[in-house]
Amino acid sequence: MNKLKVFVVLCLISTFAYAGGYRVSTQSNTQLAMGHTGVAVVNNADILFFNPAGIVHLENKLNISAGGFGVFSDVKYQNQEFGTTFETESETSTPIYLYATYKVSEDFAVGLGVYTPYGSNVTWPTDWAGSHLVNEIDLSAIFIQPTLSYQLFDSVSIGGGPILAIGAVTFNRNASRTLTDEEGVRSNIEIEDSGITAWGWSAGLMFTPDDRFTLGFNYRSLIDINSTEGTATFSNFPNSSLTPSNGETGFTATLPLPAELTIGMSYKWDKLLLAFDYNRTLWSEYNSLDLEFSNGVASINPRNYKDASTWRLGAQYEFTEKLTVRGGYYFDESPVQSGFFAPETPRNDSNNYTFGLSYKVNSKLSIDTSFLFVQFKEINESYDFFSDTGATTTAPFAGTYKSSAFIGGLGITYSM
C-alpha cells in the first residue's frame, strides 16, 4: 500500500495547467482534489457550484464552504528557426470561492455561491517576438449565484439559480510587429475595463436511486461579457497622419464565457467514493475577438474555438474519522484549433493529476487542501491570422510552446 502511494505521488509529480481556453477549474478544494468531479458528489456546500440540485441533499441545516488557490503557471516559447526564446512572467493568480446553503425544510434548500470560473493571466516579456499579438492579458470574472433546490421525488431533486457575472479585462499588445515612434519605442495599445456585468443561469438535476449511486446533470449558460465603457490607450505612435494618434479612446469588445454541460455519477462503498464527470464546454461561441476602437481603428482576431470535452475521475477515501484522502485525474481537451494558437491563451490538451486531504478539526469544521499538476506536451503551433497593415500576405506566428502549471489550494468547510 505504501509503495503504491509513493508511486502515485511520484507519478503526479513527474508530470503537469488549467482547463482549456480561459476556464479555470478551481471551484472547490475537496472536489479539485478529486479531479474536479462533483456533479454527483454531495460532500459539502461546494455542490452548489457543481450541481444546484444537490444542496437539498446536505444533511446539516447550515453549510458554509470557502477557499482559495494559488495558480502558478508558466509558458515557454521558442522558435528554433530563428533562435528566439521567451518565457511568461505571469503573476500568480488567486481564484476563490464561497458557498453557503440553508435547509429550509426536508425537501427544500436555498444557497448562495460566489466563485471565479473564468480567468486568465498571461504576461509575456514586453516587446517579445509575439508582442503584436499580446504582451499581457488579464481576464477575471466573478460569478454570484443565488440558488434554490427542491426534492421533487424521493430519488430526484432539482435546483438552479440566476448568475450575476462581474467581469474585468486588461489587454496589452503592440500595434504591429515593427511600428515605432521616432525614438524606436514600439507603438502600443492597451485596453482596460472592469465592473462589466452580465446575467446567466445554472440548473441541475440529481438522481439518487439508492444510498450508493448518484447521477447528476448540470447546465450553466453562456454569459457574454460585453465591454462598451472601457478605455483604450494608444501610446508611442509616431507623429504621423498615417498612424492613429496617441491618447485614450473608447472601444467595444465581446468575450463569451461559454456554456458548460456536465453529466456525472458517483458510487460509494463504505469509506470509498468514486466519481466520474464529463464536461462539454461550448467554446464554439468564441469565433473572434473583435476590438472596435472609437478612433476608427479595428482589430479583428479570429479565434474559431471548438467545443471541448473534459473527462474527470476522482476518488475519496476516509482513512480515519478525521482524515480523508482524495485523488483524481482529468483529461482536458483544448478548444484551440490548429493554426489559431494565439499566445494569449497558449493551451493545448492536458493531463491533470490531483490530490488532496481533508482534516476534520471537530464535528463542524474541516480543513481542506488540494493540489493540481497540469501536464502539457510541448507543441509546435502557430497563429496564422495576423497580417501587417497593408500587407497582402499573413504573417503566421509560429513556434514551440511548453506550458506547465501547478495549483495549490486551501479551504474550510463548516456545517451545523
Added chain:
Amino acid sequence: MKNLNIKFIALFLAGAAVIGCDDEFDNAIEDGGVYTSGEADFSKFVTVGNSLTAGFADNALYLNGQLNSYPNIIAGQMQFAGGGEFNQPLVNDNAGGLLAAGVQILPNRFVLASDGNGTPAGPVVLDATPTTDITNKVTGPLNNFGVPGARVFHLAAPGYGALAGVATGTANPYYARFSSSESSTVIDDAIAANGTFFTLWIGNNDILGYATSGGLGVDNNELNNIDPAAQGDNSITNNNVFAAVYQQLVAGLTANGAKGALVNIPDVTSIPFFTTVPFAPLSPASPTFGPQIPTLNATFAGLNQAFAFLGVPERSITFSQTAASAVVINDESLTDLSAQLTQVLIGGGLDAATATLFGQQFGQARQANATDLLTFTSQTVIGELNAARFAQLTGAGLDAATAGQLSINGVTFPLEDQWVLTQDEQDRITTAQTAYNATIEALAAANGLAYVDVRTELSTVATTGISYNGGVLTSTYASGGAFSLDGVHPTARGYALTANTIIDAINAQYSSTLPKVDIGAYDSIQLSDSAQ
C-alpha cells in the same frame, strides 16, 4: 498514521520542488548545443567595411540603425554558437546628425512624412537635436569597424581618422570618432581587435560615388591611374588599386588564422536611387507642363529640322499630348554639334544671338530613353527653373520671360550630367564592379573564406522581390521595405535579409548551423511628420 502523513507530505513537497525540471523543452535553445559553430570560431567577431557595415540608413548613422546593422544581427545569432559580446561605436541618439565641436556637420536622418491627411508625402529630414559630437572619442574595445563613406583604399590610409583632417576633408568624421590615433588606419585598428572571425564588405563606394553623382567623376580604369592616394572624388576606383588594397586587407585580417566571409558588390541598378524616377516623367496631365506642350513642340520643331539636316534625327525633341514624355538630357558622350547647329539655325532664318544660344544649349542634347537612369535626387529639379542658367541668360541680355522659358530643367534646359547615369557611365561601373567581384571571389577561394553573393540576392529583391513571413521585400522606394529613405542604404529589414544571406554563406563554408533571423520582425521606414 501521523508519521505516515508527514512522510507522505514530505515526499510530495520534495517532488513539487523538482517540478521545474518538467517544464523544459526536449531540445531547449537556452540549454545550448542546438546551434554549432562548425569549423569556425565565433568567439570574437570583427567586421570591417563602409556605411553598410556601420548600419547607416536614411542618409544618417543613428542609434537604432546601428543596433540593426547586419554585423550586430549576425553577432546576436553567433551568440547561440560560442559568440561573444559585440561592441559598436554607437552614436548617442536617433536624430542621426553629427556635430564637430558643437557645430552640426552632417544632417539628421530622413523620415517619411504624410500630407497630414493620411497619404504618404515624401522623405523629410527629422526635426531633432543631434548630440553626437565627433570630438568625443569612443572608448573601449570595438568589434565593428564600418566607416560610412569609406572606399577600399581609405581603409588602409593613415590619417583617415584624424580629427584635425575632418574640416579639411582629408579625414572621415565617422572614423575620427573611434580611430585609435590621428595616424591610424581602419584596417590596423580592426586587425588589433584580433578577431577569430570577420566579415569584410568594402568596394561599394568605389563605384557608388561615381554612380550617384551621375558620373561626374573620372573612371580611373580609363585613366589607368593606379595611385591609391589620388583616385579623386566621385570616381571609379582603378581595378588594380582595388585588388591590391583588398588583398592587403584580407591578408591583415587572416594573419592570426581568423576565418571569415567576404561580401561582394551589388549592382547599382538594385537600389531605388536609380529606379525610382522614370526616364519619362513629364506628364501631359501636369497643370504646369501640360498646357505648354503645343508651344514647346512648335519651338522644338525648328530645332528638330536642324537635327534632321545634320543627320542626327534621333536627337529630335517632342513631347506627347497623350503619354508621359522623356526628359531632355545633356549626354556628354554625344558629339558636340553646337557650332553646326548654330549655323543651320541661322541658315533657317533665326537671328544669330538666339541661334548661338540654342546651339550651345542643345549641342549634346537628346531625350532620355529606357537605358538612362535618372537619379533619385533629380526629381527635385525636373521641371523646375534652373536658377544658374536663368542668371546666365539674363546676364547675357535676355529678357526674364524668355530666359525663364529656356531654363526649365529637363524640358528646355537639358538635365545636367549629375542627374543622369547614361549607358556609357553604367558600362564603366559594371566593368569595375565585375572586376572587383572577381577579385573578392578569388581571394575568398584562395583563403578558404566564405564568399557572400549579396549581388544576386539584392538583384532578386529588385526584380521579383523576396518573400518573407508576412510580406515581400522589394526595392520599391519607401513601400518596398528593403531600402531606407535615402534610396541607397537598406532598412533594418533589408539589413536583416543581408544578415541572413551572410549567415547562409558562413554556414555553407564552415558547416556551422547559425540560425537566421525573422525578417518580418525588423522595421522598415520610419513614419513621422516631424520635419525640420
